[in-house]
Amino acid sequence: DAKTTQPNSMESNEEEPVHLPCNHSTISGTDYIHWYRQLPSQGPEYVIHGLTSNVNNRMASLAIAEDRKSSTLILHRATLRDAAVYYCILIKGNAGGTSYGKLTFGQGTILTVHP
């Protein structure tokens, strides 16, 4: 299985943008890039996912490098509520587009947001 590499921790100030990087140099053509986050004392929650093109939703944006060997999760204006562990996860898809489903979590990036 392709692995992901993330920084152990990052810090940000409230209302500033945050760019969380993820390296996945051994990604295969059918791997989807998913991001989940886990707030303190809660289960993980889905943030965003993509395959090749950049993606936006109400929570964040996902920028995927042209060679797909890296991606960046962008929080446009960090809030104190965004303080969490962020996980970048690759999920295998198939030719039909169905993703395999099992999530393989790494250590993630601990994001600290300062008021």
Next chain:
Amino acid sequence: DTGVSQDPRHKITKRGQNVTFRCDPISEHNRLYWYRQTLGQGPEFLTYFQNEAQLEKSRLLSDRFSAERPKGSFSTLEIQRTEQGDSAMYLCASSLQLTGATEGKQYFGPGTRLTVL
């Protein structure tokens, strides 16, 4: 959408006892997953069901662990003869996986924290 619920939220048991956890997924979701998370680590996959069929089990799931999902609705995870190393947060997640759909985002419950004394 009431979300994924898990019961109990906390369980303290003595080594050697059996424990059972329950997970109620989001009602229309056909996939159900169990994960285990120890302090400071990311969740680790244990097993998953598609409807009532258990399709994959991790090597982490020793013979003392068993999971069921009768009728494809709620699921139970039982640990027999608990050991101190079983102390962890046990997380359940569910998803709706449609053939050909790219989305399979998982919705997690709050977890059951197990402490084995």
